[in-house]
Amino acid sequence: MDFQNLTVKDLRAKLDQKEISAPELTKAYLERISEKDPLVKSFITVCEDSALEQAEAAQWRIDAGEAAPLTGIPFGIKDNICTQGVKTTCASKMLEDFVPPYQATVMEKLCGQDIVMLGKLNMDEFAMGGSTATSYFAKTVNPYDSSKVPGGSSGGSAACVSASMAPVALGSDTGGSIRQPASFCGVTGLKPTYSSVSRFGLVAFASSLDQIGPIANSAYDCGIVFNSICGFDPHDGTTSRHPHGDALSLIGQSVAGLKIAVPKEFFEAGIDDEVKESVYAAVKAYEAMGAKAVEVSMPSLKYAIPAYYLISSAEASSNLSRYDGIKYGYRAQGEDDYNALIRKTRDEGFGTEVKRRILLGTYALASGYYDAYYKKALYLKGKIREEYNAIFKECDVMVTPTAPSTAFGFDEGISDPAKMYLADICTVTVNIAGLPAISTPCGYGKNGMPIGMSIVGKAFDEARIIQMADAFERDFKRVAPVL
Template identity: 65%
Template sequence: MALAKLREMLDKKEISAVELTQQYLDNIEKRDKDINSYITVCAESAIEDAKKAQNTIDSGNATAFTGLPISVKDNICTLGVKTTCASKMLEDFIPPYDATVMEKLKASDIVMLGKTNMDEFAMGGSSQTSYFGGVKNPYDTSRVTGGSSGGAAASVAADLCAAALGSDTGGSVRQPASFCGVTGLKPTYGAVSRWGLIAFASSLDQIGVIAKSAEDTGYLLNGIYGYDANDATSSKKSEGNYTSLVGSDVSRLKIGVPKEFFGDGLNDEIKTAVLNAVEYYKKLGCEIVDVSLPSLEYAVSAYYLISSAEAASNLSRFDGIKYGLRSGLGEDFNDLIKNSRREGFGNEVKRRIMLGNYALCSGYYDAYYKNATRIRTQLKEEYASIFEKCDVMLTPTAPTTAYKIGEQENDPVKMYLADIYTVTVNIAGLPAISTTCGYDSKGLPIGMSLIGRAFDEKTIIAVCDRFEKDFDRKEAVL
């Protein structure tokens, strides 16, 4: 149900906040053993949150989020609630502070149902690298959810929350949203404070929203966006009102279709579904513009160099000295650090740390890291010229639909290449939204992405909403 509709029901007392929360907790109880979307379920505190919210509603002081039950990805710090990053390293880490996004939402008496599963430290596209076991796709539990915000996407798809907070470094909100048949919004870099988001790659990470519709993603983004003095990279340019263009006439907008996104490696069923969506907008009256992003072929390499370099540095703080896993073995602090990291991190995380450190070594720095930043500049320029020709760019979200668990997660190169349609958005710092535009022959959701100008989330939300209103979305059947 739409968040605005839930708001109305709560305000009209058609349902109480406690009842609503209990419904979702019951759903979690019933279904999540098959899906594993939550690492921590906060059953007791959620009911407490809901009681408090109901008091606020009863006293007539309800605001947009009062009493709405959401899930939160387990790399977003929550005061007093374990925040594990799906890693053995942080299995017992309880943050002494809330992320800024949580502070904002809690001020409005939102209800937090629990912390969702993910790829370890958000590194992966399958949600199978979690220390707490992989997440299963609500459309077919033998398949992956995508990742890294797989738990968030699955929790929305399986009605285990009203909406979810995720994070997106190279597609981690959009790709699982596409695999799980829901809508995922990655805001402009700087639109949402990163304070309290456990860093993977600082220059690419953004907290995003996964929900049942584009309108809902905008609704929740209204509660978390904004400049934050605690995050020097957050921006004052965001204006909010993210749903203000929903329902407005989008037919005069120009939609860019980049040829590089429809080449080899794209599954035919996906190509057809996405081109059908292009056709939909064309019929609506939108002008379809051919655009080009020539540097796409270098994007995956640049992304993995930059993100791994930053990750290698960001994850250095997990050394067993101050918090997190500490290995009891060893002679001196060098052993302590080595053994703690050896035991605490999974293979994919170790792979990225090694890749990142290699790229930063003196002697390789220019060839790898520096070149990657050149590609970054190039991509930004190419996007700038694309947005001189169109208002929104339409692409597939992923080259495949959800695949079988165990099918390709163990092939790192194949996994990395699958990020090709999502990473450029993070590299250029742009907003993008993914929604379902069709289903493949197995009935699995196909995602398309709409990419917008920096800080113009409103437009892509409105354009996406227009499509969703005419699209027959099939709910996952559990």
């Protein structure tokens, strides 16, 4: 079967019209995984047997005429989303053998529709990084060029969809971890409004920023998944009771008259020319459809990176303190004093990047430094939110590059953390402001690597950004990776 560009929407039709059965579809993807994943290395765990069982159940439901929108659709799941009975490692030695006795709420919802879970996907350790190279297990490669990173932290999710080893995957986004790998791998990724999707069962990195979202072949597919996973959850006190309309409700409507904010700071130094040109061209395409581009300014963008790294690292330093070798996960050998045991466990169980963030966050929260760092970061958070609010009073959406460049090579800059952190400049403000954003491919660089643009919306306005991304995707010719 031809996998390229197969969307969830297509597969739904094929399954419902009995062109293919759910078990056949699952087998086809499992075969594709065993054929291509040794190269791409996007999976940490492949769930062959349970996937086939789930496919049987899905087929039974389809045959009974009771298929839900995602019944029988194969999914890949980022390995920081808890899956009951299936290892959830966060790509860390610390949780190498951790099998959660509970299901994340998103999994509860998806399994309620009888999806098929193909397996668990690679990521940066504890979602910290933008390359997936900090994984304890393997280096996932970019399907377009195996010398390049897939981005991160949801690099496994993006690479797996890009390489057609699953039509859709779940990722998580704390500072760009869905959008940037989607951009690097030439697929579409949606970071929903903070509080719209339950975080219960998402292993916490930075609780005030983390959000689960889909990576797929189209904005439409992202909308189908978002519709299925959003909503208030009694297990997550931060989920919103805001009524979620149908995220696909605006699909196909004209974008004429919509105002697109183009913030000039996102197109200044540090952003590659080919990226700028490609995103500007996309804005032009929207103008051709009747939308209106408005240049706006976000002066506090220059503070976004320090603010983001202070807040996220501070929360991470606290969230990751529970890994002490006592209750679950890795435990160092040869120590019987509690303090020595926990020190050795954390020393051996965490990788370098995770330790760096824990140190950074611990320092930022230390008494005497709190006011100078964390408190200022919270102030900047307020400023950034104000600036977005002002822009969205005038405009419907904002368009920016998703990343300053196309996917970089494994040998470029990964060893320089400060440079790596700066590469998050285009994505972090959206998390700080809690807004929804979608990244969709808008061009290819000279080396053939995908370029992504981000469409940012007002809080809970997923329908608008999905409409906008879909409008662009209709005329954009995607180039699939050759594997």
